[in-house]
Amino acid sequence: MHSQNIWINTAITKDLLFGALDLERTEHGILPHRLPARARAQCADNQLATAEAQPSGVRLAFRTRATIIELDTLPTKLIYTGAPPRSQGVYDLLVDGQLIDQTGASGGNTVTIDLATAAERWQPGPVSTVRFADLPDRAKRVEIWLPHNERTELVGLRTDAVVEPVLDDSRRVWLHHGSSISHGSVAASPSTTWPAIAASRGGVELINLGMGGSALLDPFTARALRDTPADLISVKIGINVVNTDVMRMRAFGPAVHGFLDTIREGHPSTPLLVVSPIHCPIHEDTPGPGSFDLEALGRGELRFVATGDPVECAAGRLTLRVIREELARIVAQRSVDDLNLHYLDGCELYGQADYAELPLPDQLHPDAATHRLIGERFAKLAFTANGAFSSVF
Template identity: 75%
Template sequence: MSTLDHENTTRWITTPITADLLRGALDLERTAHGVLPHRLPARARAQCADPQLAMVESQPSGVRLALRTRATAVELDTLPTKRVYVGAPPRPDGVYDLLVDGRPAGQGTVAGGNTLTIDMTTGSAEHRAGPVGTVRFSGLPEGDKDVEIWLPHNETTELVALRTDAPVEPLPDRGRKVWLHHGSSISHGSDAASPTTTWPAVAASLGGVELINLGLGGSALLDPFTARALRDTPADLISVKIGINVVNADLMRLRAFGPAVHGFLDTIREGHPTTPLLVVSPILCPIHEDTPGPAAVDLGSLAEGQLRFRATGDPAETANGKLTLRIIRDELSRIVTQRAIEDPNLSYLDGRALYGEADATELPLPDALHPDATTHHRMGERFASHAFTPNGLFADRTAVV
């Protein structure tokens, strides 16, 4: 990041921010300030009034401005919405990652913006309006180049204005496969250091694919409208990471879970009948391996200024159909095995191959639910090795060799 001023010697070109300059968003809403990228289409958003879902789907994980330009300086005005959790440590400002020709070339933040103050003990939230800010990058290489600005993965970001010192055009299609992924806050990015270092972004970079990330914090709940969004989004590769939110929300029992998974996959297959489709079960999460949800904030830790979660269910309740991560992994493996008899492009990955017992000893989950920045890198590397190789899980099993 640099501090680029509005100097008289700089001749700025303002370019309207339109959908063809963005990748990773499924919808673009016009606002009083500019445009707001969404990761669920308007029809899906209209079918659920949950404020948690509304917050996370508007956080642009995987969304980036993608430009072809000779510009050596770029300014982006945005209106972020910062989250403040009562009693918890302050959250850092969201990070903007700059890539030039696919390589990291800078980072920046935007101060100010709106503030959403959330009290996790009562569930209340208060919104306070704030000012637009600017992230600036300068010193970019001369000549034509691909420029991407990845928006903060965990900070709702309205795009107000784009200025450059040379014309821009949409980044051309480079012929890379599109990978469409859905999951929980872990896929959304949780405690990753920046938007290009969430585990799906790391995996996509290593696999040479274009990412559309529908990781929705707290909201990977087998919702039919999410399945329809996956169904209707063009993609060459699809993965769905299912389980942790179903447990920590205590959303359903085993009787409902199996049919819900079948229905979710059926809907995806309506739009993608032969696309390689990977079902990923939960990574290791010790508090929920054998203890059902719901999850709750550990108030004792919160009183000490630390945010941690705990499982509040009773392991004995599994006899009545309550779900744990072990039960969900067994059920997902069974469902995929059953369906794969007629669906050769369907496969399964045990999430513990991405983060398992040894990892939990070395890199324990800081808040008992979410991996840290180092673990995101590790998970991304492992996913890429499992999926994005010639004989990996995304290989086309119906292709004639």
């Protein structure tokens, strides 16, 4: 065993961090971002700023013989007044690809959000130490997956043995963009969001640009995808376009084409998979905007409802069913000339029959068991023979 009195401090640098597109130096340490600074400067939306700074899919990865690891972090926790308490952020520790420990970070900043008025109150808090002990005393690959739902500033890393970067990783890089469902909302932990599960099954390195409420075909997101090195790319489009009621059919089709055109500027022949929305009854045939169910909030429950009028679909209002049809049409049209462009119907990942067995708890987001189901199905459909991401191609 290593002496617990001898600590090695290791600077947290980009060669130890996977899944982030930018690292911001703060007064406390390093803040991982999932969008580059140029993209962040082009949108003042607080929802996006919150989502992209929550490190879904971001993990420290290194090789070490350490039996004890301590990570100092400054989390920022969200509190929603009038809603059930949010689950505390979880840090997953993987050794040679296997999840062996989980813990949370106490302390940290808090942001209290009034759901009725959208008013926010920020309260500073102390740095916390996340500790993993009794690790196997052998050379091993260690990954610490940061909480997918908590902004996390990395302050310090201490171990009882030397830390070395992972330099021999030949696995393909999978770059994925989507909504809060891809971000991991309601998943049990960061390594068990559906993209993380699919990446593990597919044997690839994940960069997860799933961002709650922010999969809106933004040009700056397309440019981030364009400029990020990747072997495989997927974009999951639809639910946020509907529940923010951000555009009509006239704008949607050209926006999808433009989004894909931009990605192709940097990745002309990379396998590119367009994924339509999973089954979500409130928006299948009812347009947005989506809203909190005020009656449920009065009972202390968080649920969502669709507030649009289905009659207005004839005038171009969007629903999930309409979006699936349009995405399938666009991919079929483009794939005549783009043989590496593919389409996956989201209902193959989670459909009407699945909803009967595993309903969406808040009418919008899948629970932990459903994240696992979606991740395993995506891996089977995309990474195996004849899939868009098959290693055969």
